[in-house]
Every structure is written in C-alpha cells, then in structure tokens.
Amino acid sequence: MREFLKQNIKKHISLSDNETDQFCNLFHQKLIKKKSFLLQQGEICKFEGFVTKGLFRVYYNDKNGFDQILYFAAENWWITDIDSFTNASPSQLFIQALEDSVVLLISKDDKEFAYKNLPQIEKLFRVMTQKTHVALQRRMINNLSKPAEERYMEFIEKYPQLTQRLSNIQIAAYLGITNVFLSNIRKKIAHK
Amino acid sequence: MREFLKQNIKKHISLSDNETDQFCNLFHQKLIKKKSFLLQQGEICKFEGFVTKGLFRVYYNDKNGFDQILYFAAENWWITDIDSFTNASPSQLFIQALEDSVVLLISKDDKEFAYKNLPQIEKLFRVMTQKTHVALQRRMINNLSKPAEERYMEFIEKYPQLTQRLSNIQIAAYLGITNVFLSNIRKKIAHK
C-alpha cells in the first residue's frame, strides 16, 4: 500500500501529486517474516525502507553478545542504517522483523535518481533527517540525565501501543538496561 | 575569516565559487568571550554557527544541576541547537565559549533565503545533517555498549588536541560520568 507512504511524505513537505507518484513508484514492496533480517552486521545497507505493516528492531550486538536497540520501527516509520547506506560501509547493525512485516524499499541508485530529477526530494530528506536527528538528540539527553525507572515510565507513556507489542527483553535493550533490572523496576512501580 | 567556511562547505558538496560567495556573505562574525553564552536554556536559537576560532561546549543542565555535554565545537565545527532552531521552540541547551572565540552566524531568515535561491544549499544541509546524525548514532551505540574507561580511552585517542584544551570536568560531562570517577579511571590507567 503506497498510500501510507504518500501520506507520510506530505506530512513532511508539500509535493505535487505527480512528483509524489513518480517518487513512490521507485519503491518496491518486500515481505519479511517474523525473526528474519532486513540487514545483518557486516552487510552494506543498500536500501532505505518505509514500514507499511509489522514491526522491526534496529540494533547493535556488542562484543559481549549484548543487544542494544537503537530504535523500533512500526507502521509509517522509516528504516535504514544511514551510516552504512550513505558511506557504503559494512553495517554494524541488524534490522530484524519482530512480527511478519511489509516494507517499501528504495535502492540507492533510485534515490540518487530522485535527488537529481525531483528537486523537492532533496528537501524531503533534509527535513526528515533533521527530525530524526532531533529525536536522537532528545533521547541522548534523556538517557544521560535520567535514571532507568524514569526512562521506562516515559517509554510506556509515549509508546503505549508499542509497549503492548514488545517483550520486556526488547524494551530493556532499548532503555539500555538488563531485562532483570527492568523486572525489578516493574515490581517497584506496581507496588505504588 | 570566511575562508575556513568556504573550505568546509567544499568538503561536503561541490558548489560554484559564485554560489559559495553568495552563501558565505549571509554570515556575520561575532566574538564571544570565554565563559559567555551564545545560547541559554529557555531562549529560542536564532542562528546556525560556524566556529573559526576558539572552543564551545553545547550542554544540557538537568534538574539536579548536573551538566551533560552533547558535543564540543572547536575550529571548523558547526554549532546550533537544531531542535530549537528548526521548531522555534525554547532551547533546553546552553552553548558556552570555553575559550575566547569567534563564530560566523547565519540567521533563520537568511538560511531560508539560501534554501530558496541557492538550490545546492538544500543538499549541503541534507549532507551535513546526515553526517551529524551518523556521528550521534555512533556515539549512542558507544555510550550504551561500552564502559566509561573504554569511552575515555577512545576519547583521548580520537581527540588528542581537544583533550589538551579541556579540563577533566568537561571531559567527564561529555562521557556522562562524574569528574571523581574520571579521576579514578585516570589513576587506574596510569598504573598500567
């Protein structure tokens, strides 16, 4: 369903229907089964994606085997490893479906084509990257200045629907704590 | 000295001399004395800046009075609170000179003017924002997956010149630890 993609684009910039169509036609749909990977550590990320159904986690697996989740992407979210994609360097990240999912993917060549031929697309990605960056900056401040309990409370408040769809293991990996410690936090909160 | 700015731009995109000049002429120079502020919490950030001399810290002061440094900006680095600047919202951040400094500033209106009249500027900021975002993403992974000692070692390795110019208090605030704990780490390292 490219409709969701079109709506999403128009949330960021104003774009003629014609240009919108041209751009959206560069995307190809792909189905990803639960637990399979859209990207694995060491691969070069060759796509930028838009989730139309399902849920992904984008994470880093450190040398102790510990997963650190950078972000989740459910319906209407974009996913890529922007580092690997833009620099054509081996990715440090995994992108895995946590549910049976559907994404619309655009290749690097087609994106370059869009930059050249659809002038507004440059603005679209400038604006989107800015927003993503602001979000990450806010999260960075949060992570560094607030204790885990507060971060957990804010997470379930901010993403109630996502909380339902995620295991506590995943939420802990996003918050940067162990699932054991998250369990303690939950117990403490429940007693209030 | 707009020369540094021009060189910096050409590191990101290719731009005609004419366009480069037009864009660079939109910047105004400002001198900032050591310890004074380019931006304070609560203000709306009305500029995007390029440091030609000196050193700044961009930081968040949390409710416990603890400083959390988002990044440093020395010569040839850009500074702004992109959140406050793009959304015209009150900033959560302080930007303070740690040395007597000089910056080139562009206002929001002039930047909008550039977006409209100098088509390549849209690309410039898309590319720069992408790079900034990649850097922050890498730092996020680092922060969450490595202990403070390792992060400190990597910091002094990656920014040896900056290390010389910064107090350990500032470095600790960047690493997200107390200066007391940094002192312990340094002692431990010295004994090796």
Next chain:
DNA sequence: CAAATACATTAAACTATTTTAATAAATGAT
C-alpha cells in the same frame, strides 16, 4: 602580588545496575 576561584586527586560510604542462577508461566513448533 595576594586572595579567590577553579581543578584534580583521594578516601569512604552509598546506590544503581549487572551477573548468575533457579523457577514458573507463556508461546511456538512438531
């Protein structure tokens, strides 16, 4: 140059978070 302020180090007590391990409940696969 003297006084005041900022900086770096150390120690001791404290708190947040991890690690390991065991158990029970929920979910998934054959």
Next chain:
DNA sequence: ATCATTTATTAAAATAGTTTAATGTATTTG
C-alpha cells in the same frame, strides 16, 4: 497434545559509578 524454547520474575552476590568531603595545586582576577 507434547516437547522445546522463550519470557518474566525472584534472590543473592558482585561491580560500576555516585556522593560527600577533605586536601593540595594551579589558574584567574582584582
């Protein structure tokens, strides 16, 4: 339906990092 795997919880011991406070040294500032 059954067996295996994943998930959530709990407890106990260990570790990373904070807090407070004291001390000496370096750096500013009047």
